[in-house]
Amino acid sequence: MTTSFVPRRPSSPEFALLGFLYLQPGHGYDLHRRLSAELGEIWHVSQSQTYNILKRLQSQGYLTARRVTQEKLPAMQTLELTPAGRARFEAWLAAPTGGSVRAVRLDFLTRLYFARRLDPSRIPAILADQIAYLHHTIARLETRWAGLPAGGEINRLSLQLRLRQLRSILEWLEEYAETFARTLQTEDPPRS
Amino acid sequence: MTTSFVPRRPSSPEFALLGFLYLQPGHGYDLHRRLSAELGEIWHVSQSQTYNILKRLQSQGYLTARRVTQEKLPAMQTLELTPAGRARFEAWLAAPTGGSVRAVRLDFLTRLYFARRLDPSRIPAILADQIAYLHHTIARLETRWAGLPAGGEINRLSLQLRLRQLRSILEWLEEYAETFARTLQTEDPPRS
DNA sequence: CGGCTATACTCACTCGGTGAGTATAGATGA
DNA sequence: TCATCTATACTCACCGAGTGAGTATAGCCG
Structure with missing residues (x-):
C-alpha cells in the first residue's frame, strides 16, 4: 500500500512539463503543444505561461537550455532535464x-497519464494510494465538521458540500480501480 | 428565473470583503476577523492578503480610508465603501x-451568506439561477465530451470526472432548494 | 501580391499569496 | 517582579500565477 501521508504540494502544470521532458527533450513551443493536446482538459495553460514555468524551472536548476539555430525557422532553445529535474519528477510521480x-482532478490524473506511459504496472499502487489518501481526508473533515461551533450555517454548508464532493470522487476512483483490475485480467487497459 | 448567462468572473474573497463593508464599515484587522469567523471554511485568507485586497480595492476606488488614532491601541484605517463599491457588490450579488x-463552493455560498443577511427573500431566485447555470454548464461539457477526439484517454477521464462532480453538486443544490422551500412554509430558515 | 497560418519566443504588467517584521497594551504566571 | 504571551493593527519584500500584446520569419492559398 505504501501509504505515507506526505505534506500537500501546490498543484501546478510544472510537473506535467517536467514529465514531457522526461519522456523526451524538446523546446517550449513544442512542450506547449504536447501539453495542450494530451492534457488540455486538465491544464489550461497559455503559451506565455508555459514559457514562464519553463524559465523558472531552468533558474531552479531542473533543466538546461541549448540554443539551436535553424535554417528556415526561428532559433529555438531545446530543453533537457538535469539529474535534479529527473529526480524531482520521479519523486512527484x-x-x-x-x-x-x-x-485529484489535476495532479492525480496527470500522474495517471505518466504512469501509463512510463510504467503501467505502477497504476494499481497509485490508485490504492489515492483512495487511501481520500479516506484520510474525509475522516479529517468529518472530525472538523463535528467540532464546528454552532451557528455559522454557511461554514457547515461549505464543509458538507466538500465532503459530498470528496465522497463522489472516491466512488469514482473505486469504480475505476475495479474496472482497471478487471481489464488487467483480460489483458487490455480500460476504456474511457 | 432571470437566467441571463453572464461572463464568468474570477473567484476571489474580494466580494466577501466588499460585502462585510456593505453590512458595516470597519478596519482591516476587523474585516479579517469577520471573514475568518463567518466564512472561514470557504475562504482561507491570511491577514496580509486581506490587506493586499483591501489596498487594491481602495486604489480602484471602491472604498475610502480614514485614519483614526486611538488612545491605547495602534492607529487604524476605517474603511467605507464608495458608491462605486456599493454598486459593485450589489451587481455581484x-x-x-x-x-x-x-x-459554487466559493462564490455561490458567499452569495448565499449575504443574501441571508441582507434579503432572504431573494434566496429562491439565487438558487434557481444557480441550478439553471449548472444545467447549462453540464450540457456544454456533454457536447464537448461528444466532440473529443478518439484516443486521449486522460482528457476523457478528466471531463468525465468533472461532469460527475457537477452532477453531484447539482443534486445537492436541488435538495437544498427543496428543503429551503419546505421550511419557508413552516416559517424557519433551514438547518445545516 | 496580400493576407493567413505556423513556428518560436519575449515583455510588461496585474493579481494571488506568504512570511516575517513593527509597535504597543494589558493579562498571565513562576 | 519581571518575563513572556496574547491581542490589536498594520507594513514590506518577495515569488509565483496568469494574461495580452508584440516580434520576426517562412510558406501557402487564392
Whole structure:
C-alpha cells in the first residue's frame, strides 16, 4: 500500500512539463503543444505561461537550455532535464497526491497519464494510494465538521458540500480501480 | 428565473470583503476577523492578503480610508465603501455565479451568506439561477465530451470526472432548494 | 501580391499569496 | 517582579500565477 501521508504540494502544470521532458527533450513551443493536446482538459495553460514555468524551472536548476539555430525557422532553445529535474519528477510521480477535489482532478490524473506511459504496472499502487489518501481526508473533515461551533450555517454548508464532493470522487476512483483490475485480467487497459 | 448567462468572473474573497463593508464599515484587522469567523471554511485568507485586497480595492476606488488614532491601541484605517463599491457588490450579488465546482463552493455560498443577511427573500431566485447555470454548464461539457477526439484517454477521464462532480453538486443544490422551500412554509430558515 | 497560418519566443504588467517584521497594551504566571 | 504571551493593527519584500500584446520569419492559398 505504501501509504505515507506526505505534506500537500501546490498543484501546478510544472510537473506535467517536467514529465514531457522526461519522456523526451524538446523546446517550449513544442512542450506547449504536447501539453495542450494530451492534457488540455486538465491544464489550461497559455503559451506565455508555459514559457514562464519553463524559465523558472531552468533558474531552479531542473533543466538546461541549448540554443539551436535553424535554417528556415526561428532559433529555438531545446530543453533537457538535469539529474535534479529527473529526480524531482520521479519523486512527484511516486508521492501520493493531495486529498482535495482539485488535486485529484489535476495532479492525480496527470500522474495517471505518466504512469501509463512510463510504467503501467505502477497504476494499481497509485490508485490504492489515492483512495487511501481520500479516506484520510474525509475522516479529517468529518472530525472538523463535528467540532464546528454552532451557528455559522454557511461554514457547515461549505464543509458538507466538500465532503459530498470528496465522497463522489472516491466512488469514482473505486469504480475505476475495479474496472482497471478487471481489464488487467483480460489483458487490455480500460476504456474511457 | 432571470437566467441571463453572464461572463464568468474570477473567484476571489474580494466580494466577501466588499460585502462585510456593505453590512458595516470597519478596519482591516476587523474585516479579517469577520471573514475568518463567518466564512472561514470557504475562504482561507491570511491577514496580509486581506490587506493586499483591501489596498487594491481602495486604489480602484471602491472604498475610502480614514485614519483614526486611538488612545491605547495602534492607529487604524476605517474603511467605507464608495458608491462605486456599493454598486459593485450589489451587481455581484445579483449576478449568477459561474458553473464550476469551485465557483459554487466559493462564490455561490458567499452569495448565499449575504443574501441571508441582507434579503432572504431573494434566496429562491439565487438558487434557481444557480441550478439553471449548472444545467447549462453540464450540457456544454456533454457536447464537448461528444466532440473529443478518439484516443486521449486522460482528457476523457478528466471531463468525465468533472461532469460527475457537477452532477453531484447539482443534486445537492436541488435538495437544498427543496428543503429551503419546505421550511419557508413552516416559517424557519433551514438547518445545516 | 496580400493576407493567413505556423513556428518560436519575449515583455510588461496585474493579481494571488506568504512570511516575517513593527509597535504597543494589558493579562498571565513562576 | 519581571518575563513572556496574547491581542490589536498594520507594513514590506518577495515569488509565483496568469494574461495580452508584440516580434520576426517562412510558406501557402487564392
